[in-house]
Amino acid sequence: MHRFANPARFLRLARPLTPWLLVPGLVIAGAALAWGLFVAPADRLQGDSVRIVYIHVPAAWLGMAGWMAIAAASLAEIVWRHPLASVAARAAAVPGAFYTALCLLSGSLWGRPAWGSWWVWDGRLTSMLVLLFLYLGYLALADAAAREGGGASRVAAIFGLVGAVNIPIIHYSVLWWNSLHQPPSIGLGHSAMAPQFLVPLLAATLGFTLIFAALVLMRMRLLLADAQSEARLRRKAFGGSVPA
C-alpha cells in the first residue's frame, strides 16, 4: 500500500487506468441498461416497473460501497498516516453521494407504482436517507479540513469511520424491522432471482462499479493537481515576499 504513497508513482498508474476503467464501464453499463429496458422480461407481479431494478440496485450498492471506501481510507489515514488516504476518501465522497441520491430517487420512482407511495419512513429508506446526509456532512467537513490543513483532516477521517456504523444498519434494516422494502434477493452464493433478471442486474452492477472506480481516480487526480498547484503558488508567493 505504501508503494503508492508517492503521488508521482500513483499518477503514473492512475493516468492509464482511468480510461481503462471508464470506457468498459460505460459500454457494459450502457449494454446492461438497454438489456434491462428492451430485452429482459417484465415481472409476473411488478410488471414493467421491475426494470428500475437495473438502476436502483447498482446505485444502492455504490452508495454503500462509497462510504465503505471512505471508512477504509479514513482508517489508513488515522493508523498508517498514508498521504493519499485523505485524497482517496474525499474523491469517493462525491460519486458516493450521487449514487445514494440516485438510489433514493429511483426507489421513490419504483415505490409509487409498486407500493402506491413515493416515500415511507421505514428502516431501509430512512437509513439510506441518513447515509445521504452523512455524505453531505462529510463533504462539508473534508472541504473545510483541506482548506485548514494540519490535523483538521483527522476530524473528517474520524467522521468517516464513525459514519460506517450506518452501513450494517442499512443492510440489516429489512430483516430487523417490518418494512415494505423486500429482503435481500441476492447473497453470497445464492440468488432468489431468475437468470433473465439476474444476469443484466449483475452486468449493470459491474458496469456502474467500473464507472465509479474511474470517477474516484478522476477526482483523486483533480485533488492532487489542485494541491500541487496551490503548493507551487504558495512557494512562489513566499519566495517573492521574502526580502533579499
Add this chain to the structure above:
Amino acid sequence: MTEVLDPWPFVWAAYALGAGGTLALVGWCWQAMLRAERRRDRLREK
C-alpha cells in the same frame, strides 16, 4: 379501489436520472480533472 398506474413514465424517469446523471457526472469530473492538470502543468512551466 386499487389505483393502477402505467409504470413506463416511472421507468423512463429512473433511466433518465441514472444514465443522464452518470454521464453528466463523468463529463463534469473529466473536465474538472483536465482543467486542474493543465493549470498545474502551466504553473510548472513558468
